[in-house]
Amino acid sequence: xxxxxxxxxxxxxxxxxxxxxxIEDVTVRWHKIIKFDEGVESFINRLKGQTFxxxxxxxxxxxxxxxxDVLVSHLRMEGKFSVKPETEPSDKHTHVIxxxxxxxxxxYNDVRKFGTMHLFTExxxxxxxxxTLVGPEPFDEAFTLDYFKDKVxxxxxxxxxxxxxQTVVAGLGNIYVxxxxxxxxxxxxxxxxxxxxxxxxxxxxxAAETLLEAVExxxxxxxxxxxxxxxxxxxxxxxxxxxxxxxxCPNCGREISxxxxxxxxxxxxxxxxx
DNA sequence: ACCCAGCCCTGGGCGC
DNA sequence: TGCGCCCAGGGCTGGG
Numbered sequence: 001x002x003x004x005x006x007x008x009x010x011x012x013x014x015x016x017x018x019x020x021x022x023i024e025d026v027t028v029r030w031h032k033i034i035k036f037d038e039g040v041e042s043f044i045n046r047l048k049g050q051t052f053x054x055x056x057x058x059x060x061x062x063x064x065x066x067x068x069d070v071l072v073s074h075l076r077m078e079g080k081f082s083v084k085p086e087t088e089p090s091d092k093h094t095h096v097i098x099x100x101x102x103x104x105x106x107x108y109n110d111v112r113k114f115g116t117m118h119l120f121t122e123x124x125x126x127x128x129x130x131x132t133l134v135g136p137e138p139f140d141e142a143f144t145l146d147y148f149k150d151k152v153x154x155x156x157x158x159x160x161x162x163x164x165x166q167t168v169v170a171g172l173g174n175i176y177v178x179x180x181x182x183x184x185x186x187x188x189x190x191x192x193x194x195x196x197x198x199x200x201x202x203x204x205x206x207a208a209e210t211l212l213e214a215v216e217x218x219x220x221x222x223x224x225x226x227x228x229x230x231x232x233x234x235x236x237x238x239x240x241x242x243x244x245x246x247x248x249c250p251n252c253g254r255e256i257s258x259x260x261x262x263x264x265x266x267x268x269x270x271x272x273x274x
Numbered sequence: 275a276c277c278c279a280g281c282c283c284t285g286g287g288c289g290c
Numbered sequence: 291t292g293c294g295c296c297c298a299g300g301g302c303t304g305g306g
Contacts, residue, residue: 001298001299001300003300060300074300074301076299076300076301077298077299077300078299112298112299114299114300114301116301129302130301130302133301164300166300166301173299173300174298174299174300263299264298264299265297265298265299
């Protein structure tokens with residue numbers, strides 16, 4: 001499940017693979033992925049002839065900058081891009097194909113069909129949902145303690161749910177939230193209003209550190225997720241609690257348990273996280 | 275204003 | 291072998 005580190009890894013890979021290449025045509029096999037008010041045909045027509053100029057990222061969104069337009073893509077659970085020769089057959093989970101003028105194809109593959117693509121005139125993307133709903137990333141200057149305190153301590157929500165809220169802090173998903181809360185020694189079901197300043201500082205540090213380390217390792221490869229080159233990240237090898245239920249806590253040796261928080265599988269050490 | 279359940283999807287794992 | 295069921299989950303929508 002791509003979170004910030006996996007999306008950043010995809011961004012870096014795609015930058016090497018598509019920048020400078022031109023879209024000749026687009027095939028959309030699953031229309032619901034395309035979130036464009038004027039319709040899929042119009043989406044396709046606007047993209048034809050545009051060249052990829054650069055690739056950015058905001059939270060978990062990929063931003064493909066073209067000639068005046070920006071394609072904004074969210075991979076959700078299992079979306080992935082790849083670049084293949086047009087002669088290579090596509091599989092049944094390839095839902096959007098960008099035919100490039102050099103004989104290659106940028107393909108969007110998504111088993112669950114949860115991913116989305118928006119198209120904006122460049123400059124308008126940040127003033128329109130979904131990007132207006134993306135808050136600061138853990139290592140952004142805007143993610144100050146005062147900002148974080150304001151969002152957390154006035155809330156009765158559970159801290160895990162607050163951290164998963166992309167308007168509060170962008171980039172964390174289920175895996176890295178569990179890792180962050182473990183490192184910070186905070187129980188995921190703690191209410192925002194009960195959080196002390198020092199605990200919030202620890203969470204901020206743990207979130208930034210966890211995401212940056214994971215980016216360095218190329219992200220985590222859990223279940224089917226592999227990056228655009230088909231290569232796998234290695235951060236899953238150093239996950240401290242996610243998916244580690246039943247194994248000893250790396251800190252105290254007691255068993256990691258798995259509970260449900262807000263409907264999501266949650267991994268904790270009940271002795272280290274209070 | 276806030277919060278949560280339900281929904282979108284499919285493949286894998288399970289019990290029978 | 292195959293069927294039915296449940297689970298995984300990010301973000302949006304609708305209802306309370």
